[in-house]
Amino acid sequence: MDFVPSSPRPSASTKIVVAGGFGVGKTTLVGTVSEISPLRTEALVTNESQGVDDLAQVPNKRTTTVAMDFGRITLDEDLVLYLFGTPGQKRFWFMWDDLCQGAIGAIVLVDTERLDEAFSPLDYFEEKGIPFIVAVNQFQGTRQYELAAIREALAVPQHVPMIRLDARDRESAKQALIRITEYSLERMAQAATVHAG
Numbered sequence: 001m002d003f004v005p006s007s008p009r010p011s012a013s014t015k016i017v018v019a020g021g022f023g024v025g026k027t028t029l030v031g032t033v034s035e036i037s038p039l040r041t042e043a044l045v046t047n048e049s050q051g052v053d054d055l056a057q058v059p060n061k062r063t064t065t066v067a068m069d070f071g072r073i074t075l076d077e078d079l080v081l082y083l084f085g086t087p088g089q090k091r092f093w094f095m096w097d098d099l100c101q102g103a104i105g106a107i108v109l110v111d112t113e114r115l116d117e118a119f120s121p122l123d124y125f126e127e128k129g130i131p132f133i134v135a136v137n138q139f140q141g142t143r144q145y146e147l148a149a150i151r152e153a154l155a156v157p158q159h160v161p162m163i164r165l166d167a168r169d170r171e172s173a174k175q176a177l178i179r180i181t182e183y184s185l186e187r188m189a190q191a192a193t194v195h196a197g
């Protein structure tokens with residue numbers, strides 16, 4: 001008799017992009033939830049990047065991600081998410097199209113002290129038609145704003161989910177991943193209905 005291995009459950013894998021300005025918590029988020037050691041390319045910020053990266057705004061930060069963060073999380077036993085953190089600095093924007101290829105959705109992390117850093121990622125995903133949610137990372141000692149006020153300041157459309165998170169907290173980070181996955185599925189279902197109708 002032939003040996004028939006029990007077939008593994010069918011599993012789907014998908015890709016989520018984590019974006020946002022410099023020092024907003026992308027590397028932290030990917031590291032917090034990843035089951036594999038996140039692949040990171042951090043480099044010591046040298047004199048070369050002074051004035052290019054806004055390190056003065058993030059005094060405790062001595063390293064900067066020059067390529068990307070990559071991690072994996074099994075959300076459900078048959079759904080594996082691959083996470084890609086975008087490089088924050090403008091000089092790496094040429095990589096975004098490759099990085100976002102095939103992504104079902106994105107999380108745009110926002111630091112309320114530096115709201116303006118969120119505009120480019122928001123514009124990018126809107127323009128590309130990639131579903132995204134906005135996650136406000138609450139840093140210590142910063143003023144807490146109503147999500148509605150942040151939505152207005154960033155001109156985020158009403159249908160885009162907005163949440164708060166602590167990128168250092170696994171459960172909080174996981175909730176954000178669940179939210180973007182659900183939202184992306186809702187958007188796909190809507191698109192399918194429109195096409196069918």
Ligand SMILES: Nc1nc2c(ncn2[C@@H]2O[C@H](COP(=O)(O)OP(=O)(O)O)[C@@H](O)[C@H]2O)c(=O)[nH]1
Nearest residue numbers: 022023024025026027028138139140166167168
């Ligand atoms: N209080 C607080 N600090 C955070 C949070 N997320 C990240 N940080 C800190 O902010 C700094 C920058 O985070 P990092 O993940 O490197 O930012 P990136 O440039 O977006 O990858 C680090 O020192 C983190 O420990 C958060 O949710 N709350």
Ligand SMILES: [Mg+2]
Nearest residue numbers: 026027064065
């Ligand atoms: Mg980083």
